[in-house]
Amino acid sequence: MTGPRLLGLRILRPGPLALVEDLGRPGLAAVGVSPSGALDRGALGLANRLVGNPPDAAAMELLLGGFAARFESAAWFAVTGAATGVTLDGHPVDPDSAVHAGAGAELRVASPAVGVRSYLAVRGGIAVEAVLGSRSRDTLSGLGPAPLAEGDLVPFGPEPVDPVPSIDFVPTADLGDGPVEVRAHRGPRADWFTPAALDAFFTVEWWASADGDRVGVRLDPPRGPAHARGAEPAQLLERAVRDELPSEPMVAGAVQVSPDGRPTVLLADHPVTGGYPVIAVVAARSLDAFAQLRPGQAVHFRRA
Numbered sequence: 001m002t003g004p005r006l007l008g009l010r011i012l013r014p015g016p017l018a019l020v021e022d023l024g025r026p027g028l029a030a031v032g033v034s035p036s037g038a039l040d041r042g043a044l045g046l047a048n049r050l051v052g053n054p055p056d057a058a059a060m061e062l063l064l065g066g067f068a069a070r071f072e073s074a075a076w077f078a079v080t081g082a083a084t085g086v087t088l089d090g091h092p093v094d095p096d097s098a099v100h101a102g103a104g105a106e107l108r109v110a111s112p113a114v115g116v117r118s119y120l121a122v123r124g125g126i127a128v129e130a131v132l133g134s135r136s137r138d139t140l141s142g143l144g145p146a147p148l149a150e151g152d153l154v155p156f157g158p159e160p161v162d163p164v165p166s167i168d169f170v171p172t173a174d175l176g177d178g179p180v181e182v183r184a185h186r187g188p189r190a191d192w193f194t195p196a197a198l199d200a201f202f203t204v205e206w207w208a209s210a211d212g213d214r215v216g217v218r219l220d221p222p223r224g225p226a227h228a229r230g231a232e233p234a235q236l237l238e239r240a241v242r243d244e245l246p247s248e249p250m251v252a253g254a255v256q257v258s259p260d261g262r263p264t265v266l267l268a269d270h271p272v273t274g275g276y277p278v279i280a281v282v283a284a285r286s287l288d289a290f291a292q293l294r295p296g297q298a299v300h301f302r303r304a
Helices: 041-050 195-203 284-291
Strands: 008-013 017-021 059-063 067-071 075-081 086-088 091-093 099-101 106-109 117-122 153-155 180-186 206-212 216-220 254-257 263-266 278-282 298-303
Touching: 041 059, 041 075, 041 117, 041 284, 106 117, 180 284, 195 278, 195 298, 206 298, 278 284
Parallel strands: 180 298
Antiparallel strands: 008 067, 008 153, 017 059, 059 117, 067 106, 075 099, 075 117, 086 091, 086 106, 180 278, 206 216, 216 263, 254 263, 254 278
16 A cells, blocks of 8 residues: 655755745734745745746745755746756756656756845645744744755645646846845935935945845945045944934834944844834835845945
């Protein structure tokens, strides 16, 4: 007698960090819960569309590749996000496209040449237990499913209503490894900075530091243009108001400036309150870019 049919993906190697993420749990900041969810929402949405899933289906967020898994049951899948090599049983398959895997097939997602995070969606979504209405892992609070580990069986959800779209090619923007331009609005505490500081924030070239994760990305002092070269961050983003700021609500995209003058862009797993003044807020349409920044990559803020 054969055992029950396994509907899922067996993790053989999770890579540096493999998480289950969906669109998160918005609307709970008042009770101390951040929204969390996929950092690159555009990549998650594309992966789900490619396999016919609803937009809120959970998928896997893979940090820097190095991922391997075996399909315990046949399934459609798609890999989007950071450019990477994807193979099925050793044969290359195209990213940004729907691919059918038979039971027993081994999937490997290599480390990306550019970008940081890839997204793996399977038809039916990832059916781990939801916490507060979401299957997302919040790395700051520890809410949601634990990071995927070797040997885990990741279950698939039921067959979606929509079929797998018949698409031969999906045009996607090349991530690249050059400077990234993002749009940002004037922040609620912009008046705590001098006019020269605001001008500098929107004109100099910032650099993504190695101090970045799903909570936020800290930016290093700019290396140009000439008027900023050699300036200390605290001098560049000089405060007009030097009072202590009581903790106040924070949102994803808020750009906090710490006492040393270095900005930090808050991301999906951000704390719900903070005590550093927010000089700007990154526009929602630009926030995905921070999911794919590598240390040393240049960032230009432009007024939204």
